[in-house]
Amino acid sequence: xxxxxxxxxxxxxxxxxxxxxxxxxxxxxxxxxxxxxxxxxxxxxxxxxxxxxxxxxxxxxxxxxxxxxxxxxxxxxxxxxxxxxxxxxxxxxxxxxxxxxxxxxxxxxxxxxxxxxxxxxxxxxxxxxxxxxxxxxxxxxxxxxxxxxxxxxxxxxxxxxxxxxxxxxxxxxxxxxxxxxxxxxxxxxxxxxxxxxxxxxxxxxxxxxxxxxxxxxxxxxxxxxxxxxxxxxxxxxxxxxxxxxxxxxxxxxxxxxxxxxxxxxxxxxxxxx
Amino acid sequence: xxxxxxxxxxxxxxxxxxxxxxxxxxxxxxxxxxxxxxxxxxxxxxxxxxxxxxxxxxxxxxxxxxxxxxxxxxxxxxxxxxxxxxxxxxxxxxxxxxxxxxxxxxxxxxxxxxxxxxxxxxxx
Numbered sequence: 128x129x130x131x132x133x134x135x136x137x138x139x140x141x142x143x144x145x146x147x148x149x150x151x152x153x154x155x156x157x158x159x160x161x162x163x164x165x166x167x168x169x170x171x172x173x174x175x176x177x178x179x180x181x182x183x184x185x186x187x188x189x190x191x192x193x194x195x196x197x198x199x200x201x202x203x204x205x206x207x208x209x210x211x212x213x214x215x216x217x218x219x220x221x222x223x224x225x226x227x228x229x230x231x232x233x234x235x236x237x238x239x240x241x242x243x244x245x246x247x248x249x250x251x252x253x254x255x256x257x258x259x260x261x262x263x264x265x266x267x268x269x270x271x272x273x274x275x276x277x278x279x280x281x282x283x284x285x286x287x288x289x290x291x292x293x294x295x296x297x298x299x300x301x302x303x304x305x306x307x308x309x310x311x312x313x314x315x316x317x318x319x320x321x322x323x324x325x326x327x328x329x330x331x332x333x334x335x336x337x338x339x340x341x342x343x344x345x346x347x348x349x350x351x352x353x354x355x356x357x358x359x360x361x362x363x364x365x366x367x368x369x370x371x372x373x374x375x376x377x378x379x380x381x382x383x384x385x386x387x388x389x390x391x392x393x394x395x396x397x398x399x400x
Numbered sequence: 401x402x403x404x405x406x407x408x409x410x411x412x413x414x415x416x417x418x419x420x421x422x423x424x425x426x427x428x429x430x431x432x433x434x435x436x437x438x439x440x441x442x443x444x445x446x447x448x449x450x451x452x453x454x455x456x457x458x459x460x461x462x463x464x465x466x467x468x469x470x471x472x473x474x475x476x477x478x479x480x481x482x483x484x485x486x487x488x489x490x491x492x493x494x495x496x497x498x499x500x501x502x503x504x505x506x507x508x509x510x511x512x513x514x515x516x517x518x519x520x521x522x523x524x
Contacts, residue, residue: 149432150485152439193485235430235487237460275432277457317458319499322434365438399438 143359143372143393145307145330146284148242148273150230151190159186159397167388174211178386181205182221186397194230198248199223204259222260223253226267238277245270252293262293269303277317280309280326292340299337299350306331309361323364328372330357338382348383359393367398421451421497424464424472427489428481431460440484454499460489465497 151157161184168177183203190196202221207214226248234241247268254260269286283306290298309326331354338350359372374391381387431437440462441453449469455462464470472491481488 149436152443152485153483155439190485193483230485233430233487237427237429238432238458240430240432277432280432317456319454319456319463321457324433363433363435365434365441368435399435 145305148244148271151196155190156400157188161395165391179207217258219259221254224250263291282307297340301336303334326361328359351381354378423497426462426491429487
């Protein structure tokens with residue numbers, strides 16, 4: 128399946144590829160536009176096999192209260208695949224997601240905070256089945272912990288994706304653990320005139336996916352374990368945040384002949400209203 | 401001569417208006433980045449009578465320059481920052497404003513001028 132390259136974890140109102148527990152204010156609206164290009168390739172008996180997946184994700188977040196925030200994610204997907212001299216491409220709406228995040232713990236000090244927030248959501252089959260989406264209604268949820276100061280921020284999350292069957296295909300469930308460390312590179316000292324921060328970002332993401340099932344039969348060339356490292360930069364102002372990162376695999380331990388990712392390039396901008 | 405009198409009158413009037421301004425230094429915990437403080441600053445700017453808002457993230461202080469129409473209470477500020485997702489601690493009030501172009505460090509905050517009055521709610 129074309130969409131079966133690899134899943135870059137959805138990043139909503141977050142560092143680069145991880146999630147955050149930092150709050151949205153009551154009635155605050157946040158819009159994030161994220162672009163992700165993923166290249167996966169290998170050689171089978173000397174023949175090049177590759178998939179380029181470009182995803183444009185529009186994320187809308189709304190603070191219902193200062194503890195409860197809801198998010199919607201609408202992806203547009205462009206997938207190009209090649210196997211030797213055979214090429215194919217698909218373009219269209221991907222699978223949209225809706226989720227809610229609720230803050231259960233907060234400890235604030237001057238210029239510091241600790242937040243813990245569980246979240247849960249649903250991914251809907253708005254993409255074309257087997258082309259830009261997988262056709263099923265999937266459920267996901269997790270727990271995010273954030274420790275933040277004016278000098279550095281640490282975000283960690285544990286996430287589980289419970290994937291359901293549609294049209295005989297069921298993507299394997301996945302478990303993801305992610306950590307993002309952001310360190311303020313500039314300015315050296317925060318003053319009343321400081322209007323923007325530049326953060327250096329380093330993210331680590333480990334994921335395990337079960338094998339997919341097709342017609343009730345387990346696909347031996349799917350699922351497995353992956354570990355990714357994402358170095359990047361983030362520029363944070365009062366009104367908007369821009370970030371850029373490159374996600375590279377450290378460990379690709381996928382089952383059988385599953386196509387392994389080479390890298391992902393990610394860029395995004397988010398604005399609050 | 402008439403123009404000169406008008407300028408002198410305007411300068412005297414402006415000086416009087418500035419002298420009547422009040423500066424509130426509001427201590428708020430949990431704010432860690434420019435993006436985080438933006439919604440709180442915007443909410444304060446919408447209040448009639450507030451001329452300027454600034455912040456020092458390191459000390460967790462939001463500075464507000466307002467005229468005499470503005471009068472904060474602890475309960476009011478507690479609710480305002482609760483809605484923004486942060487924890488209000490206390491405020492000080494002083495006549496005259498000096499927000500723009502100043503750097504506020506810990507020492508300056510401890511050295512509160514005598515004409516400041518102080519309000520606080522006890523730390524949770």
